[in-house]
Amino acid sequence: MANGEVSEKVSDIKGMAGDGVAAKVQELEERLAKLEDKNNNLTMILMSGEFDKAFAAFIIANGALAMGKEVTMFVTFWGLDAIKKPSFSTAGRGFLEKMVLWMRPKGPNKLATSKMNFAGIGPKLFRYMMKKKKVEQLHNLIEMATEFGLKIIGCQMSMDVMGLKAEDLIDGVEVGGVATMLNSSYKSNSTLFI
Amino acid sequence: MAKTELDFRGMSCPMPIMKTAMAFKKATSGDVFTIMCDxxxxxPDIKAWASETGNVLDSIEKKDKDIIATVTKK
Known part of the structure; x- marks a missing residue:
């Protein structure tokens, strides 16, 4: 319920009863509005960088967005692989950071599968099978979700560890820490960790 | 009150629900959609979607492989 509606109701009640009752009603209405708002949010934490798990995460995100929910996805550690740009320069980073960035896949089309990876053949096989069954590709799911209003927050700490900069990630990603994630989680009626 | 036919045959989860949601976003209250999907x-998905979003599932029928749902925007 919007704040305007709440104050309207309260002024109606003020006419009928005393100020004390009205104040109590206002407090209850505001608490109720907060609870109703909670039903509209989903928080997701994507820690896994495997193709299948990232795929599941973005299917759920898209579904929730279609259901009219506000979805926040906090992406941390290996999950960051899924939201990297396909190519970016590692210039100006330390030796170890460069090594890590060089060894990790860049973007959704380079991810390994958690099972049956077979040194990179597995993902190609699954992508082929998914295409045959007309399942949407992972990069399209990510694009569609962000267009639909998915809020992606990159974990500042793991980005620092790996030498990742905000501009290495897909456009529109915000950067935040654990408090940002928890704040979103407390405002949601469910939180998923993938 | 506009009547629209949506053909989502050949698509798989979550696309039909996504496309439905996109169409409903642009629609006005009372608009009727006939959605075809195989x-x-x-x-189950359109039933769940309708009950969650408050849009009204008027009817759902099966014709061969196709599922035809009629949904009215709330």
Missing amino acids: DPGFE
Whole structure:
């Protein structure tokens, strides 16, 4: 319920009863509005960088967005692989950071599968099978979700560890820490960790 | 009150629900949509989607492989 509606109701009640009752009603209405708002949010934490798990995460995100929910996805550690740009320069980073960035896949089309990876053949096989069954590709799911209003927050700490900069990630990603994630989680009626 | 036909045959989860949601976003209250889909998951999905979003599932029927749902925007 919007704040305007709440104050309207309260002024109606003020006419009928005393100020004390009205104040109590206002407090209850505001608490109720907060609870109703909670039903509209989903928080997701994507820690896994495997193709299948990232795929599941973005299917759920898209579904929730279609259901009219506000979805926040906090992406941390290996999950960051899924939201990297396909190519970016590692210039100006330390030796170890460069090594890590060089060894990790860049973007959704380079991810390994958690099972049956077979040194990179597995993902190609699954992508082929998914295409045959007309399942949407992972990069399209990510694009569609962000267009639909998915809020992606990159974990500042793991980005620092790996030498990742905000501009290495897909456009529109915000950067935040654990408090940002928890704040979103407390405002949601469910939180998923993938 | 506009009547629209949506053909989502050949698509698989979550596309039919995504496309439905996109169409409903642009629609006005009272608009009626006839949605055709051949993904077996669409039947429970459109029921769940309608009950969650408050849009009204007027009817759902099966014709061969196709599921045809009629939904009115709330």
